[in-house]
Amino acid sequence: MAIPEVVRKPPFNITRASHVYLTVRDLDASRRFYTEILGLVVSAQEGGTLYLRGIEEACHHSLVLRQDDAPPACDAVGMRVTDAEELALAEDHFARAGITARRVERPYENGTLRVTFDDRSPPVELCAGMPLLPRLLNDYPAQKGGRALRLDHYQCVVPDVDATAAHFMALGFRPSKFTTSVETGQIVSIFLHRKNNPHDIVLAQGGGPRLHHFCYIVSDLAALLRACDVAASFGLGRNVEHGIGRHGPPNGVFAYLRDPDGHRIELGLPPMQYMDAEERANTWDSNQGQALIPWGALPPQRWREEASSFAGVDAGEAPAARWLPQV
Ligand SMILES: [Fe+2]
Numbered sequence: 001m002a003i004p005e006v007v008r009k010p011p012f013n014i015t016r017a018s019h020v021y022l023t024v025r026d027l028d029a030s031r032r033f034y035t036e037i038l039g040l041v042v043s044a045q046e047g048g049t050l051y052l053r054g055i056e057e058a059c060h061h062s063l064v065l066r067q068d069d070a071p072p073a074c075d076a077v078g079m080r081v082t083d084a085e086e087l088a089l090a091e092d093h094f095a096r097a098g099i100t101a102r103r104v105e106r107p108y109e110n111g112t113l114r115v116t117f118d119d120r121s122p123p124v125e126l127c128a129g130m131p132l133l134p135r136l137l138n139d140y141p142a143q144k145g146g147r148a149l150r151l152d153h154y155q156c157v158v159p160d161v162d163a164t165a166a167h168f169m170a171l172g173f174r175p176s177k178f179t180t181s182v183e184t185g186q187i188v189s190i191f192l193h194r195k196n197n198p199h200d201i202v203l204a205q206g207g208g209p210r211l212h213h214f215c216y217i218v219s220d221l222a223a224l225l226r227a228c229d230v231a232a233s234f235g236l237g238r239n240v241e242h243g244i245g246r247h248g249p250p251n252g253v254f255a256y257l258r259d260p261d262g263h264r265i266e267l268g269l270p271p272m273q274y275m276d277a278e279e280r281a282n283t284w285d286s287n288q289g290q291a292l293i294p295w296g297a298l299p300p301q302r303w304r305e306e307a308s309s310f311a312g313v314d315a316g317e318a319p320a321a322r323w324l325p326q327v
Contacts (some may be wrong), residue, residue, distance in 0.1 A: 003165070003175055003187070003281070012081060012089035017153050018127065019061055019078035020214045022263055023068040023095045023311065029260045030065050037231045037257070038216060038265065039223075043133055051108060054150040054216055056137050060108040060130040062151035063214075072261035073311040074211040076114065077154050081201070087111045087128040095251035099167075118143035121164040122156045122209045123310055129139045146227025147265055148216035154210040155202035155233065157307050159316070161187050164203050168192050173200070175281040176274050182285045184245035208315050210307035211258060215266035223264025224255055224267055231257060249292040256303060263308050 024030040031050055033234040034040045043060050048067035051060060059080075066075070081087050090113055094101035100116040111130035119122075136142045137149070158164045169175070169192070176198035178190040189204040204212065218224050221244075228240045241264065244253035253269040284292070295300075309315055 003190075004169045006169060006174050007172050008277070010170075011093040012086045012171075014126070014171055014194050015080045015082055016195040017077070018059070018080040018151065019063065019073035019153075020154060020211075021064045021066070021078065021125070022064050022149070022261075022308070023070065023073050023075065024259070024261045024263075025067070025069065025072060026260060027065060027067040032204050032234070033236070033259050034063065034065070035144060037145045037227055037236070039143060039147040039227070040216075040247055040268070041136055041142065043314045044063075046107070053133070055143055056135055056149040057151070060133060062216075070311075071309070072263060073309045074122075074263070075311050076123045077156070077201070077211065077214075078125045078127055079194075080257060081126050082129055084111050084128045086113070087113055090115075106292065117164070117167040120159050120209060122158070122168055122211065123313070124163070125268075126161075134143055145230045146216075146218050146223045148218055148227075148267065151216050152197070152215045152217045152268065152271065153199040153202060154214040155204060157206040157208035157210045157212050158203050159205070161190055161203045161205050164209075165173045165190050165192065166202075168201060175285065176279075177282040179284040179286060179288075182287050188286060191281075193274060196273055197271040198274040199271070206265055206307075208307070209310055209313060210315050211310065212307045212321050213264040213266045215268050217270055218267050221253065221267065224253065224269070228268055236260075237248065242297070246294060246297040248294060256299075262306065264303075264306075 027048060027050055034052055040054060043051040043053050049063040052063040053061055101113050103114050104114045106112040108130055109127045113126045115124045156189050173192040173194055176191045176193050178187050181188050191199045191202050193200045224244055231237055231239055239258045241256045241258050244252050251272045255267050
């Protein structure tokens with residue numbers, strides 16, 4: 001299937017991937033992991049829910065952890081629209097399009113619309129605004145671990161990349177890179193973006209929908225290394241699952257870590273700029289893995305196969321490695 005045409009004037013304005021909702025079994029253990037190792041800061045903790053943000057972030061939260069005895073899951077991935085007026089346009093658009101979307105109450109969010117495209121795509125919550133808090137970028141005594149700056153993107157495993165990508169492209173997402181299978185010609189992964197770098201949401205083929213990882217940007221290699229060192233100091237050295245390594249485009253240097261519940265986080269250096277309308281997506285095929293991971297160790301099998309479930313969504317078979325190019 002061909003990539004759909006880019007929609008230059010979308011029905012409403014999504015600005016970026018902005019937050020992730022997870023459930024965890026031990027909130028104290030998760031708080032220690034995210035604040036001491038990643039270096040996120042606490043915006044609020046109420047009952048069994050913890051709201052976190054990166055040190056560069058002024059909006060209230062980019063990660064919300066809710067304690068739950070059920071198996072760990074992702075409640076939703078979150079995106080920002082410009083404001084409440086754009087959220088109302090979104091509500092009208094989905095009603096006309098026959099796509100399920102309902103208002104939900106989320107603390108510290110100025111209007112939230114939960115969108116369910118279909119049972120093979122991740123649940124998305126569109127948020128119209130959040131309270132502002134101080135940026136801690138220059139508050140050096142407050143900074144810990146990897147000094148994570150900001151949420152950048154998330155990657156979801158989905159069974160039909162074409163179909164899920166079409167939902168997002170209808171909302172103005174642009175492809176910056178996609179990979180096709182040399183055997184079937186099918187698209188097996190695609191990077192989609194709204195902000196000025198190559199990815200807000202990445203879709204990869206496999207059993208899903210599941211959340212494969214979410215990514216925070218760190219300032220430099222020293223911060224990346226320090227996060228891994230602090231993980232080891234807490235006895236979590238083997239939670240550094242893959243990396244430190246380099247992806248090819250978009251010039252990413254990465255480490256992937258698993259939190260105490262197995263949710264996967266990527267820490268990465270700032271990605272390249274990708275924003276001008278005339279830019280075209282990079283196309284790869286599934287034999288070009290050498291360029292994707294030019295040196296160092298390949299991802300372990302668990303990185304290829306394991307991902308977080310979405311709460312209440314039956315994802316069927318376990319995620320497969322069909323989307324990863326051969327190396
Ligand atoms: Fe990533």
